[in-house]
Amino acid sequence: VYRLGLHNHHEGEDELLWPPLLSRVDLEADIVLRMQAQHQRIAATLSRLDTALPAWEATAGADERDTLVAALSEHRAVLLEHLDDEEATLLPLAAKHITEQEWACLGDHLVHNTPKPILFTLFGAVLEDANPAERATVLSGLPAPVRVIWHVIGRPRYARHIRRVRG
Structure with missing residues (x-):
C-alpha cells in the first residue's frame, strides 16, 4: 500500500x-x-x-x-x-x-492509478496524520457522495486495517 x-x-x-x-x-x-x-x-x-x-x-x-x-x-x-x-x-x-486545474490533475492521477481499497488506506493515513482543521478541510473538499462512501465504507475499512497492523 x-x-x-x-x-x-x-x-x-x-x-x-x-x-x-x-x-x-x-x-x-x-x-x-x-x-x-x-x-x-x-x-x-x-x-x-x-x-x-x-x-x-x-x-x-x-x-x-x-x-x-x-x-x-x-x-x-x-x-x-x-x-x-x-x-x-x-x-x-x-x-x-x-x-488549480494542473494541481488537481495530480490527485486525479493518484486516484485513477490506485485500486480503490488501497485509496481508502492512503486516505485514512492522511486523515489520521492531519490535525482537526486539516481533516475538516480535506473532507470538505470531497464531493458529497465521496464523503458518504468514505464514512460508510472507507473509514470502517481503514479502522479494521489499522487494528490488524497495530495489533
Missing part, C-alpha cells in the same frame, strides 16, 4: 508537475531538479529494500535483520528530507506557477 501510494505520487509529480514548472521558472529550476534527484534517491532506497526484505524473510538472521534495518533507516531519512524540502520550497513554487 505504502509503496504503491508513494510510486503513484512520485510518478504524478514526474509526469505532471516537473515539466510545467521547469517551463515556467528560471532561477528556481534548481528546486525542481533537486526534487527530481530526490525521487531518484528514494527509488534507490526502495530498490535496496527490495533486496533486503526477501533476504531477511528467508532467514530471519541477525545480519539480514541489520541490513534491512539499515535500508529502512536510510529510506526514512531520504524520504523525510524530500518531504521537508518539498513542503518548504516546492509547494510555494507550485503555488506561484501551477494552476
Whole structure:
C-alpha cells in the first residue's frame, strides 16, 4: 500500500508537475531538479529494500535483520528530507506557477492509478496524520457522495486495517 501510494505520487509529480514548472521558472529550476534527484534517491532506497526484505524473510538472521534495518533507516531519512524540502520550497513554487486545474490533475492521477481499497488506506493515513482543521478541510473538499462512501465504507475499512497492523 505504502509503496504503491508513494510510486503513484512520485510518478504524478514526474509526469505532471516537473515539466510545467521547469517551463515556467528560471532561477528556481534548481528546486525542481533537486526534487527530481530526490525521487531518484528514494527509488534507490526502495530498490535496496527490495533486496533486503526477501533476504531477511528467508532467514530471519541477525545480519539480514541489520541490513534491512539499515535500508529502512536510510529510506526514512531520504524520504523525510524530500518531504521537508518539498513542503518548504516546492509547494510555494507550485503555488506561484501551477494552476488549480494542473494541481488537481495530480490527485486525479493518484486516484485513477490506485485500486480503490488501497485509496481508502492512503486516505485514512492522511486523515489520521492531519490535525482537526486539516481533516475538516480535506473532507470538505470531497464531493458529497465521496464523503458518504468514505464514512460508510472507507473509514470502517481503514479502522479494521489499522487494528490488524497495530495489533
